[in-house]
Amino acid sequence: MHIEIDEISRLFGATAALHPVSLSVPSGALVALLGPSGSGKTTLLRILGGLEFPSSGRVLFDGQDATGLSVQERRAGFVFQSYALFRHMTVSENIAYGLKARPRATRPNPAEISRRVARLLDLIQLPDIGARYPAQLSGGQRQRVALARALAIEPRMLLLDEPFGALDAKVRKELRQGLRDIHDNTGLTTVFVTHDQEEAMELADLVVVMSMGRIEQIGRPQDIRARPATPFVRSFITA
Amino acid sequence: MGRPLIRRSAMPGLGLSMGITLTLLSLVVLLPIGALLAKGASYGAAGIWETVNRPRVWAALFLSFRLALAAALFNLVFGLVLAWVLARYRFVGRRLLDAAVDLPFALPTAVAGIALTALYAPNGAFGQVAARLGWQIAYTQWGIFIALVFVGLPFVARSVQPVIEEIDREIEEASASLGATRLHTLRRVILPILTPAALTGFALSLARGVGEYGSVIFIAGNIPRLTEIAPLLIVIQLEEFNYDAAAAIGIAMLVISLAMLLSINLIQIWSRRSLQDV
Amino acid sequence: MSDIPAFHHRSPTTEAPALQWALTGIAVLGLALLVLAPLVAVFAEALADGAGAALRSLANPDARAAIRLTLTIAAISVPLNAVFGIAAAWFITRFDFRGKALLITLIDLPFSVSPVVAGLCIVLMFGSNSLVGGWLVAQGAPVVFALPGIVLATLFVTFPFVARELIPVMIEQGRSEEEAALTLGASGWRVFRTVTLPNIRWALMYGVLLCNARAMGEFGAVAVVSGKIRGQTATMPITIEMLYQEYLSVAAFSLAVVLALLALVTLLLKAGLERRHADQLAATHRP
């Protein structure tokens, strides 16, 4: 799905978390929002997911105005920074949650739901953990379960807030490739937030560099490396 | 342009939760208190003053406050000991003791009132012993004091206990390694950490004591100007359908309560600030 | 006492054994005299003429009417309070708005108002010589000296219980699980039922437990609004007072035993919740 961000701004009281920003995410792209802490990455991602509302501007999905769509209607697979797994549900119940929440007409039957849960557990290469609770998982496992849960609703896009932020360097590298593979297999338009320039450059098709609520540069990794548009981008990517 | 009154959010249920909250709060708490204030306003400041400024009323207000203060001070010290013992020492029956601390919260005040009276009346189990020493407890201010100690007992202990449990032992070890005696550590290191919670509990205990009625009236004797507490005066005025006078005393008590609520909040703000310094 | 190695040097973070013994002694003795003795007295006085007399006094119609009334009042006011507490905690912890601190203070206000003043407020608002009360009496629906007034008084004094317990728990749990459920397509009601409620259920139960104990035991506020009509508006605590004033000591204490047993059950359940679900309660975290 093609995502178009048109002059979106967001004010929190007097401070602007986002100055009007515009961005076009081509269908099927894997895009990184890269920037230091407080640059407005999470705010922008939450606006895309329908969890936060812009003070002005529009969001377009495949050319259709989606600004007024509720969070449920957007069908964005959202992976939270701290995963936000339901702590009182098993891994399987977590993954099945979105399917069970569907209206009866479109809800798969229980057998179909468990089949899909099993398939997703295979996809994240954790076939045997369905009966466990989130507290019994490692950080990397939790991250993958959160991803599976988001994929279960057959989302129109994938939005991930610092998906590897809470993990150690080794796990981070492994899961990076995992996300790349899932993206390539599903073809979902994917936006992920990171403040790690190496991660953004290595993983994304398109990198959006943000600072203080503005977009400093949009480009392919190699282009940003070769031709930083502003002094900020230059210093940030060499840091 | 300030920040909006309510920030728009994707969370559901804003209207419903706000509606229920504000409706019930208004109906149950705010409108009735408003009715009291309105009554006071129609009675006028002069009328209120005239009612309150009588020896019997002053005596009752002063008695309620003085004995609540004394009981809260007792509970401050005893509550600190209780909290320390329960948090730090392991002994047989500790669990039972821990549960017993909450009994005054759970036991209805009227039940506590008649039980204390039975114990401390001149022919009661404790009253007899005291009488032999020439000391009358029930139907004197001592009785009120004991009832107020009972109802206020859990506040300080329950405020302080979790704080003690969370104290980092390394602080105490650091103090000891710097050559401090145990007593010095307790006084100079531990006590300051406990002070905000202890004061909060103290203020809660005091507030509870000033307004307490059920546990006190049975043991108090209710002699005007001697053992008559302020809430009882309100009840007496109401029984005589003397609504203006009841409202006047009620407002005086409300003002005292609000002043104490304010001080509790100030203590909490102050303690939050002092904790941030660490 | 604690694990003090008897012949070694004392650990630097414990007190001298003598001091430990002294403090423990003060705590045990103090609690025994101040708290446990009154509890024992309730039972002893009730059984002064034997168990038969105590049971007979409980079978008295007035005593049974009082028990029924108290149960009715709790059955109305506790669920209302739970609904209020959940709504208030949801509103306060799930939304950002101005005046939040003031709202929390107002919700806490009943804890610092004397129960008698609370009753007075309700009499002044709904009594027959007030505007609202006069109209209600004319409609044949009196509030004061009737069940609605007792319920209102009970609601007033128990008002903060559930909300106070839920607010810190829901702040600590944060909003992200609910947000996740929303992104997965769940409706608002479904989010509450499947995500929020399971996370707050023990805290809710804890608040309801304390609220119930207070609701059944409230005396001061109810005394003012009830009118003390035997068999009609006399709750258990009010009946205890009336019996006691009439020197019917056994009858008064027998009814008191019922309430004391309720208090003991409450404490037992409370201790159980605290032991098993400490991490999900506010009380065990609160400073």
Ligand SMILES: Nc1ncnc2c1ncn2[C@@H]1O[C@H](COP(=O)(O)OP(=O)(O)OP(=O)(O)O)[C@@H](O)[C@H]1O
């Ligand atoms: N709910 C809020 N209330 C007030 N200000 C907020 C809120 N959310 C975000 N902000 C402010 O908006 C700005 C952008 O925040 P945002 O969370 O989008 O940054 P970020 O780029 O995701 O940072 P980080 O890398 O630290 O997660 C910050 O200055 C932040 O303080």
Ligand SMILES: [Mg+2]
């Ligand atoms: Mg962020």
